Amino acid sequence: MKQFLVFVRKEFLHISRDVRTILILLLMPIVQIVLFGFALTNEVQDVKVLFISNESNETAALINHRILSSPYFIPVESQASATEAENLMKSNQVSLIVNYSRNFNETMVKEGAGQIELIADGSDPNMASAILSYSSAIIAASIKERMPASLENMGKVSLSTELLYNPQMKSSYNFVPGVMGLILMIICAMMTSISIVREKETGTMEILLVSPIRPMFIILSKSVPYFILSVINLATILLLSVYVLKVPVTGSLFWLVMVSFIFIFVSLTLGLLISSITHTQVAAMLISGLALMMPAMLLSGMIFPISNMPELLQVFTKFVPATWYILAVKKLMIQGLPLISEVTEIAAMCPMAAVFLSLSLKQFKYRLE
Amino acid sequence: MNSKESQNRNIIEVESLTKKFGSFTAVNSISFNVKKGEIFGFLGANGAGKTTAIKMLCGLLKPTSGQGTVAGYNIATSPEMVKRNIGYMSQRFSLYQDLKVWENFRLFGGIYGMKSRDIESVTAKMLKDLGFEKERNTVVESLPAGWKQKLAFSVAIMHNPAIVFLDEPTGGVAPEARRQFWELIYLASQKGITVFVTTHYMDEAEYCNRVTIMKDGAIEVIDTPQNLKSNYGVNSMDEVFYELAKV
Numbered sequence: 001m002k003q004f005l006v007f008v009r010k011e012f013l014h015i016s017r018d019v020r021t022i023l024i025l026l027l028m029p030i031v032q033i034v035l036f037g038f039a040l041t042n043e044v045q046d047v048k049v050l051f052i053s054n055e056s057n058e059t060a061a062l063i064n065h066r067i068l069s070s071p072y073f074i075p076v077e078s079q080a081s082a083t084e085a086e087n088l089m090k091s092n093q094v095s096l097i098v099n100y101s102r103n104f105n106e107t108m109v110k111e112g113a114g115q116i117e118l119i120a121d122g123s124d125p126n127m128a129s130a131i132l133s134y135s136s137a138i139i140a141a142s143i144k145e146r147m148p149a150s151l152e153n154m155g156k157v158s159l160s161t162e163l164l165y166n167p168q169m170k171s172s173y174n175f176v177p178g179v180m181g182l183i184l185m186i187i188c189a190m191m192t193s194i195s196i197v198r199e200k201e202t203g204t205m206e207i208l209l210v211s212p213i214r215p216m217f218i219i220l221s222k223s224v225p226y227f228i229l230s231v232i233n234l235a236t237i238l239l240l241s242v243y244v245l246k247v248p249v250t251g252s253l254f255w256l257v258m259v260s261f262i263f264i265f266v267s268l269t270l271g272l273l274i275s276s277i278t279h280t281q282v283a284a285m286l287i288s289g290l291a292l293m294m295p296a297m298l299l300s301g302m303i304f305p306i307s308n309m310p311e312l313l314q315v316f317t318k319f320v321p322a323t324w325y326i327l328a329v330k331k332l333m334i335q336g337l338p339l340i341s342e343v344t345e346i347a348a349m350c351p352m353a354a355v356f357l358s359l360s361l362k363q364f365k366y367r368l369e
Numbered sequence: 370m371n372s373k374e375s376q377n378r379n380i381i382e383v384e385s386l387t388k389k390f391g392s393f394t395a396v397n398s399i400s401f402n403v404k405k406g407e408i409f410g411f412l413g414a415n416g417a418g419k420t421t422a423i424k425m426l427c428g429l430l431k432p433t434s435g436q437g438t439v440a441g442y443n444i445a446t447s448p449e450m451v452k453r454n455i456g457y458m459s460q461r462f463s464l465y466q467d468l469k470v471w472e473n474f475r476l477f478g479g480i481y482g483m484k485s486r487d488i489e490s491v492t493a494k495m496l497k498d499l500g501f502e503k504e505r506n507t508v509v510e511s512l513p514a515g516w517k518q519k520l521a522f523s524v525a526i527m528h529n530p531a532i533v534f535l536d537e538p539t540g541g542v543a544p545e546a547r548r549q550f551w552e553l554i555y556l557a558s559q560k561g562i563t564v565f566v567t568t569h570y571m572d573e574a575e576y577c578n579r580v581t582i583m584k585d586g587a588i589e590v591i592d593t594p595q596n597l598k599s600n601y602g603v604n605s606m607d608e609v610f611y612e613l614a615k616v
Contacts, residue, residue, distance in 0.1 A: 006479030010468070017467040017508075203461030210427045210457040210534075211480045212449060 003213050007221035014195065015225050022229075025191070029183045029233045030240065036175035037245040047131050049096040050076040050085050057105030059114075063142045067098070067135060089121055096120050096131050098139075108143075176241040177329035178302030181322040183237065184260065185267050185296050187230050188223075190288035192271030195222055197284040200275075215364060223268045230264050250336030259332065259342060263325040266349050269356035270321070276363035296322035324348045380405045380532050380563045381426065386435035388421050395421040397586040398435065403532075403579075408554060408564045410577030410594075412610070418586040419567050423534055426565070428452050440531035453481070456525035456533035456562075460540040463521045466510040470501070473509060473524055481528035488527075495523045515546030522553055532563040539570065551576050571607040580606070582613055589613055 015022055049067060053060045067073050076094050078085075088094040101107070101115035108114040118135055120128040196219065199205040208218055234257070241247040249256060270292065278284045297303060299313065300322040306314055317323045328345035331337045381403035388396040396418045403409045413419045424430040426439055428448025437444040440454035457463070464473050471492055478488035496502050499519055509517060518538065526533050535554075539547045551573065554564050566577065574580050574594060581591040590597060590613065597609045 003480055003482070006476060010465070010472075010476050013468055013472060014465070202466065203459055204463065204465060206459055206461075207457060207463045208480075209429055210452060210455070211477075212452040212482070213480050 004217045004221055007213065007217055008224050011195070011221055011225045015229075025187055025229055026232065026236075028186070029179065029237045032179045032183065033176070033237055033240045033245065036179055037241075045072060047073045047095045047134075048076050048093065049073045049098060049135070050078055050080065050088065050094045052080070052082060052085055052097065052099040053104070057100070059105050059108050059143070060100045062145075063116075063139055064098070066138050066142045070134070070138060072134060086119070089119070092121075095127075096135060098135065174330075175302070176237070176245065176247050177326045177333060178297075178300065180234065180237050180260070180329055181263070181300060181302065181326045182293070182296050183233050184230050184264055184325075185270075185292055185322055186288075187233060188226055188264055188267030189271035189274065189292050190285065191226050191229075192223055192268055193274035193278070193284040193288055194281050195226075196272070196275035197278055197281050201280055219272060219364070223271075226271075227264060227268065230267075234260050234264075247334070249333050251332035252339065255339050255342070256329065256332045259325070259328045259346065262346060262349050262353070263321065266321045266325075266353045266356070269353045269360065272360040273356045273363070276360040295320040299323065300326050302326055318348075321349055321352050378405055379403065380407075380440060381409075381565070382436075382438045383426075384436040386422070386425060386437050387433050388418075388425060388430060389433045394586050396425070396432075399583070399586075399588045401581055401588060401591055403563060403565060405531075405563055406558055406561050408558050408566065408576065408578045410574045410580035411565060411567045411583070412571075412574055412580055413567075413583030414614070417583040419583055420536070422583070423536060423565075423567065426451075427455060427457060427534060454531045456528070456530040458521050458525040458533065458535050458538055460537040464509045464517060464524060467508065469506050469508055470496070470512075470520060471505050473520070474527060477524050478527055483528055491527050495527060499523065515542055515549070518542055518546065518550055519553060522550065522557075526557055526562055530562065532565060533557065535564065535566040537567055537569060539568065539573065547573070571605065571610055574606040574610075582610065584613065 051060070051064050064075075068075055073096070076088070078088070080088060082097075082099055085094060085097045085099070089097065097117070097119040099117040099119065101117070104114045104116070116139060118132055118139075120131045122128050196205075199208065199218075205218075209215065238249065238256075242249060271288070274284055274287050274291075278287060295317075299306075299309075299317045299320050301317070302322070306317050306323070309317065324345040328342045331341050331345075379402040381401075383402070384400050385398045386396060386400070387394065387398050399422065411419055411423070421430065425432050425444060426437065428439075428444055428451040431448075432445055439451045442450040442454065444451055465476070468476065474492040474495075475488055478491065483491070492505075496505055501516070501520070504512065504516070509520070512520070522533075522535070522538065525535075539550055542550070547570070554566070554576075558564050566573075568574065577594060579591065579593050580597070582589045590609075592600070594606055594609075598604065598606065601609050601612045603609055603612065
């Protein structure tokens with residue numbers, strides 16, 4: 001046991017000597033949360049909207065008023081025709097065009113029908129669909145208010161679907177679980193594997209293997225500092241997301257932390273596995289980068305929805321630990337579901353850890369033989 | 370364990386030690402003894418089986434067949450006890466470059482189960498003997514190669530092992546530093562620590578009490594450098610090596 005403590009102290013010394021790395025590790029979650037939360041947002045904000053209406057009409061005036069009173073839209077003052085308006089959109093001066101059909105007011109009142117053309121800039125499809133669903137929801141509500149009977153005859157106006165869990169369409173809700181998965185993966189798997197492989201590369205592993213210290217201790221003591229770092233990062237991310245991004249923890253904080261511990265453990269065993277099959281730090285870093293980081297970012301549903309992927313890829317995503325973790329965090333943190341709903345995710349992660357651990361121990365023994 | 374050592378004048382006893390990797394025989398039935406306090410040179414070209422033999426002696430590899438005891442412990446059945454009673458230093462200096470000098474001492478003292486008080490006194494004494502007292506707080510990385518090598522040797526014997534294995538300890542070090550290093554080896558040997566050393570430098574082979582030369586996994590000769598030279602009728606170990614390689 002004393003040997004183990006001696007060794008853990010050594011690992012902390014290594015980390016403390018490398019100030020740059022430790023700063024990167026501690027600042028990374030802050031930077032990522034801020035970037036994903038504020039810079040890389042697809043939230044609807046300050047949408048420049050241009051109304052085209054040929055005659056004065058009451059219904060249109062009401063709709064315009066409603067649209068502009070929502071905080072997401074700002075008006076563009078212009079008497080442009082439809083063609084001119086499209087040119088304005090090309091030059092990015094307008095993001096949404098609301099074009100009322102001729103005699104809109106009259107047809108609405110008399111026949112309960114009318115046409116409103118909504119044109120959004122499709123060069124950013126996510127943004128465009130968000131803008132369209134917002135504005136059409138507002139329009140539908142206004143029309144319903146003005147003439148309830150006409151709801152079914154709305155011509156081009158479609159009803160937006162209701163948004164569960166994220167009524168304000170804040171994209172940070174989606175990113176927080178993703179960032180958690182990514183950061184924990186990087187710290188546990190990448191850093192652990194690099195620090196073990198470094199001993200192989202410098203030749204100190206040879207000395208340790210000849211010494212009476214147990215190989216298990218060498219490996220365990222490597223993971224202790226990175227486990228602690230991960231816990232610090234987990235706390236940083238949760239605090240930032242609750243107090244800065246205003247993403248609430250609606251479910252149980254205790255189970256959220258527990259599920260994170262399971263994921264940290266999976267990542268640590270992955271790091272061990274990588275360190276047991278590589279011989280240089282560069283190789284360990286490349287493998288962690290390609291085999292862990294890319295799937296964690298691209299296949300876990302963090303950025304691209306899994307349901308939109310080809311079936312073969314969807315099967316593949318099941319083998320990415322981050323997929324399950326991110327799902328569990330979404331359920332716990334954002335949807336506020338009870339623990340029973342996360343059983344599948346937990347059940348998926350545990351065998352992964354067991355497989356990685358037994359593979360890496362087998363590999364480690366093999367090397368000793 | 371001290372009583373065991375004194376009963377037994379041979380610190381290493383090896384009998385028909387063999388290691389096979391699949392169909393390849395890396396070490397083919399070698400037998401030899403090393404006496405307590407002896408400086409024993411273990412020579413041979415690359416691929417002759419030296420590393421495999423040392424790994425078996427250090428308890429890292431299980432022999433395929435044959436017997437061996439190191440410091441009184443069976444290398445096949447109690448490798449953990451073997452590990453506890455040996456020191457080891459390799460060509461690559463064996464120290465943590467990003468740790469300070471005293472931190473390296475503390476780490477390895479701790480690994481070998483030394484008490485904190487003993488670690489401190491041994492560290493102080495060793496640094497004094499080397500004249501490195503000022504470098505106690507220096508990060509190892511910034512020391513010259515020759516100094517690191519002397520420190521690594523001191524760390525390897527700080528727990529006062531029965532025997533120390535040196536695997537090409539002077540690789541890549543200047544001739545003057547090599548000579549100084551051998552003075553340390555002599556000092557350790559005088560204190561009763563057996564030294565088991567492999568080297569590429571044939572002039573260093575002359576410093577050993579006895580040498581063995583391995584070839585193709587087997588021991589070709591084992592004798593004092595003096596006897597080997599006269600047997601082959603040559604003037605240096607270099608020529609002995611050359612004569613052996615010809616056969």
